[in-house]
Amino acid sequence: MAKGNQKKIGGKPLSHSLLEHYQPIDGVVDEMVDASGNPRPVWRAFIEALEDLGPEKLAQRFARADQYLRDAGVYYRVYDKAGANEREWPLAHVPLLIEEKEWAAISAGLVQRADLFEEILADVYGPNRLIQKGILPASLIAASPEYLRPVAGTRPASGHFLHMLAFELGRGPDGRWWVLGDRTQAPSGAGFALENRVATTRALSDIYGEMHVHRLAGFFRRFRDALIGMAKDTGGRVAILTPGPLNETYYEHAYIARYLGIMLLEGEDLTVSSGKLMVRTVSGLKPIGVLWRRLDAAFADPLELRPDSQIGTPGLVEAIRSGTVSAVNALGSGLMETRALLSFLPRISRELRGEELLLPSVATWWCGQDNERDHVLANFDRMVVGPALSTRLAFEDDDATRLGSMLSDAERAELAARIKGSG
Template sequence: MSAQNRPHPDPAADFLADYAPLPGVADELVDANGALRAVWRPFIEALAAQPSEELTRRFERGDQYLRDAGVYFRQYSGKGVEDRAWPLSHVPVMIHESEWATISEGLIQRAELLETVCADLYGDGRLVKEGHLPTSLVAMNKEWLRPMVGVRPRSGHYLNFVAFEIGRGPDGQWWVLGDRVQAPSGAGFALENRVATARTFPDLYASTNVHRLAGFFRSFRDALNDLRGDTESRVGILTPGRLNDTYFEHSYIARYLGFMLLEGDDLTVENGQVMVRTIEGLSPISVLWRRIDASYADPLELNEQSRLGTPGLVDAIRRGKLAMVNALGSGVLETRALLAFLPRICQALRGEPLKMPNIATWWCGQEAERAHVRANAHRMMIASALSTRMPFDPEGSTILGSALRAGASNAVDALLDKEGPMLVGQEAVQLSTTPSFVDGKLTPRPMSLRVFLARTSRG
């Protein structure tokens, strides 16, 4: 064979020679035929061009940045409290711009749908009256806050900052695994991850069209400042305090955006006006981006045992003197059982299907749905209908059908008969994998993404 006809070596193929996707599982890096996806090729070729020692040095550079920046999360367990270094995934997930546009379109639609649902649950209540939602899923839900019924947000919107956990199924379809609207965490960690990854691969970031994150945060900062309605009052971030597991993020975001980081004891309410205590005296606060669960915000009208909130916050909201982001009571939207009804609600309210479907969910308070869950328990996750945890979060009350021992179906049947209205069945989705460096080589690992959306002056 002449040199002219000899096939050119493919460094990327050689680099991925030992990469073995799991059978029957979609993989982000390679397609079903094992071919490298086009969006990944520049990155993989850049990795392949580096000696292993150089890759190790680069990864250590990213890890060192996070250590120097003091990025950590607090983990609570039966053994006590532990501050742990934030783990960096050295290999970023590559998503083509056109696919990202499709994801964005679907999640924007979902965010607007949840806004409409929240407005109805604290307003006219049509969804319950017209049978789109069972009364019990609202009335028995501890996240539905009766004192907030009839209270319109000063900002005009219930949701200003939301997150969605999404994953790709075996057929390549993106699915929403859960909605995060109570006090979504992770945006600050995402920003630090981006900085660390950019330091790991500065040359690659300079030569590719990576979407920047700074504009996202600037736009949301400007939107929060616009909610003040004047130039005298201030914006604050309301945190539970230093013992919270994501306190680092609260303080980091406050510094990054230039907002005050406040705890409940820093505030007082006078004649419906929220004031912050400063060394110069009381100063008005008109916008609070809360990072505490809603029920703890005001011990006067909500959880009387709360030591995290400030008495009078609900009254300030009711009088229109405080914009709370997100609205108190919006956490009801995180309820697992709501996922069973959102597809039909979207069709009823918007006249269109969900552009990005959520994980298949059946509320067991309905006879046909309960029978379906019973018959397919082996491929279900069975959990509390009112749970706000993610489907894959470790939770003692979740039953994974595939892990049941032989003969355990009778116990599941009895549980469904006894507690059906308080249970949901959810399809145990097999999520796609994405490459991670393990022991010096790329190895597929299950993946989900948390995507953040912020309401700005442009929508």
Template sequence: MASRAATSLFDAATIADRWIADYCGHVPESDVLCAGGRDPAWTALFEELAALSGDGLAVARERAQRHAEDIGTGFRIVDEGEERPWPLSPVPLLIDKSEWDGIAAGISQRAQLLEAVLEDLYGEARLVAEGHVPASLVTGSPFFLRPLARLAPPGGHHLQFVAADLCRGPSGEWRVLADHLRAPAGAGYALENRLAMARTLGELPARLNIERHAPFFAAFREGLAAACRRAEPRIALLTPGRLNPSYAEQAHLARYLGFLLVEGADLAVLDDKLYVRTIAGLKRVDALWHRLDPRLLDPLALDSHSTIGVPGAVDAMAAGNVVVANAPGAGLLESPAFAAFLPRLAEVLTGRPLALPNIATWWCGQQAERDHVAANLDSLLVAPAFGVAPLGLPGGRAALGTALDSEARAALLDDMTRRPQDYVGQEVIRLSTMPAIADDALVPRPFMLRVFAARGADGGWTVLPGGFARIGEHPDPRAAVMGEGMWSADVCIHGPDPVPPISLLPSDDTTQLRRNPGTLPSRVADNLFWLGRYLERGEALLGLLRVLLGHSISADTGAALAADTVARLVRLIVASGAAPEPKGVKRADLTQLARTALEGEEDWYSVRAINCQARLIGAVSRERLSADMIRLLDAPFPQRGVLLDKAGSLQRRYSALNGLASEHMTRTDAWRFHDIGRRIERALGAIRFLRAFGGPDATSDDLSTLLDLMDSQISYRQRYLTGMARIPVLDLVTLDANNPRALAFQVAAISAHLNKLPVLSDDGLAEPQQEQARGIAALLVTTNATRMDDALLADLETRLIRLSKAIARRYFLQGAEPLRAAGMVLA
């Protein structure tokens, strides 16, 4: 009996009951877990957590975080170079479907209202003429884009995708804190949170009938496609680039939705149509989901200083040839100042009040409202009216009136008198709390909810069932204090009815089979080509260092290589820019040379520096590379052990990367460019090694070093039992087409790849890059090892460099020149 009682004390249900009882005993009644009595859904959630982690909540948090990192979820703080892992709480926010239906209806109503207001303000402007909206609120906003006035957006809608931040008050009511219309972010994080939570709490979705995300994203994709003119449109997601704070989310969304992930330089406008530059020429883009500040979208029509936009994009949009989501100028309604007018506009345009009210807002551009804010400063939050920092709010952050000292208060009121239109006053909101995990215990933390709505194929709005919650770091429930939040959490909508297993993927019987991997933008091909080159370059330099370390520095009985051979190794390392010329050839001098070439961080082109270049390319190629490959590229530089240990660790990493590329990348054009980059760099490295160690005066040590650097030592010894001989060594590493490290093997592989890549003409004649590769191959086929002298090697090196440039000129971005190249494909 005692044993059975002890067992039940620690089963999942008992642990969950204890967690909930302890938590509800010291939190406010407004907390979502404890409000209105215990919800069985929360009990089920904590039973799943207990089954996962036993009595230790920290285990659940670590597991959820690990799953988020495995998926590749990350974000970047502005002005930070390194990406941070996405902070995920293992405790999702649970909302009953009956409550959520009211939220979703309110969001749909709000999206319809925002669309109607934008249509009017960029159209006939009757709301201004009739006095419902002050003219200065529109024309004085930095988000009003005058070139878009009277421009009917293709597809007939300004908005395709919107987001809103919601807060739950102490009494359970939901209100809108902010709208996001310019480039709404976060849907990818909501998707990634759900994927991570499904791995962490695998039984919970079925147990609680949790609504799925896939139908929402399918509706959004179909809605964009329906707005396009062509039956099978090409849709692209325009990103500002890898330094954007949410680039990882954008890459994940593009991969999930099947959109091309493009940057401004990938796109071009020709004859009022938008194209993406690809390896097969220009390809038509029918819809563009952008994540730029809209003012940067087109430097010709909008901000002329933009270097990340697409010249002519607004012209293509005006001609009706590309759907832009959301239409530039939608951010006009994003400013806090407009929140003061939306309740009245809802009555005017829809005849109904807002189902989800705003927080109370007063725009100081009106006399009565300014006087109200000044008189009630201690009970309000003061914020920039248009997101631009006014003089009275240094840094541009909203400020609680009670938090201002006398000097700051005087400066604020003084500037509010001079430029009242720059300020809004807002009520101070107290947020509900939800459970989070800190120090292996449940603690109450305030939260905000970001929700998303997308226009479907029928023109109506679909609301994502959930979203993601941002959880505050501190217990203070005031929204102004919470900031951006410390953690995120999945938001699960649960109900009594089973949820069908819907996927974004179409069913087997409706899917048209295809083995064409789709469009490959030139920039992506360029990145993959150079990723291959950098990885091979780093491995070649590492090979030099391993030979130097293993045969001359680390030998217990003195140098194993002759001094002349060591000197040649040193010259190659110095010539690569990896380290400065050593003072001498003593062991200490060579050790310092190797250390700088391996891990030097400043001024030297070390292995570490080469790895950083490869890592940067990996960061902008997330949608094309596997998670394992990204993890290896992002792995920190080895810190433990002596130099030879670090070199060995790096060599294993290079081998793993090579293996992933060789065995896991589908044999598409993307893989071909990656492999071409590797082959060109390996061939150039082989020529440098041959010129250094394969000359007529080569010693046995030189030839043995050459075989080590070319990874051909075993092959030579199996083939020749009589010791080192120069001509057999040269034949093996240059002309043997069966040796995967030989020069001839690299050239043959390059030529085979180029023959399978797209060409621009239909005449069947070879393009320049194909001709050059065949010329190099013919030169190698028609020679023999006895004629392999320095002049021939120098000629081969020049030809390979010329070939690399020809490949770049044909396939990679070269400014505007390819737009009108003869034979360019326009499809």
């Protein structure tokens, strides 16, 4: 490569730059390079290290990471019109690097959001002050299938509704981070993130060591200790409740159970006796103090929730009401995934905490309100329109969500009529 085409990274020229043919996408913030095409500070040392390895060694290391995932049997299951398909977990060999100061700001915003969600759930399933003050529409909560009336008025034995959360984040054109969606029902991904880290560490262990990459083991250790501490309060064991091997993320359920050293159970492994949740063992019934559920709450108890559920445990709701077992997350916490709630979070944050959201949500309007409905109808071309009570992410592909700019005149008129009618 000609000297005039060499890029400088960390102050030294690179004769075979990995960025030689790299082209940022116009209008999209690039995480690796700035507007001038130069690597951002947090990336410089990493790119230098990759350059020092050279293409051949780099390919060998990436192949080693891929082989680890194949040997470990990491997979996820996809259900589509063709049926169920098991797929290998795809590995991004180059991780996303976030500078410590920026991550601290993201973390503060997510902690604030988690605390806010905890307060909202405590109110909605408790005194209902937000509804009484007109801040949260009663009709929206009552209509949501994620609002579980059988647990209304029940305070979780652990004192918390939420223990494990996940958030979908994206960076806007202005460089700000936005929350695109929340996962409070039975969030998945932590186990896959850990496997990703193990795989990439096998390939880049020397580089990770030099860059002081934040380790994940501490998070899992603290979470396990918290679960065990909660179980001691109720005198029972800790278990993960899985829908079974046919679930999309069953691999993760089994992996986390092994990694943390806790039981992996299905609904039929459990029974409720004298108001206590018990696991059937060869030596008799043993109490469960904490149940980390990896199935949607509605399926957890066919006696009081969905009667057609074949993966739950009859009587679980009663055991939770009696305070002898803690559900992680609490039954009914999936309410916070409801799309329409995003439009009310800024005001609720000001009301409950006197704070503006540190991380804004993707702009959302609930068409059950006159002004908001008029705004949506007047700006169809800029809107993604979907069911208000859906818990799917706004950008997920489904048959009920429409991109306003892609609608024909007839489709626009039909959708507008439906929105007006439902409002």
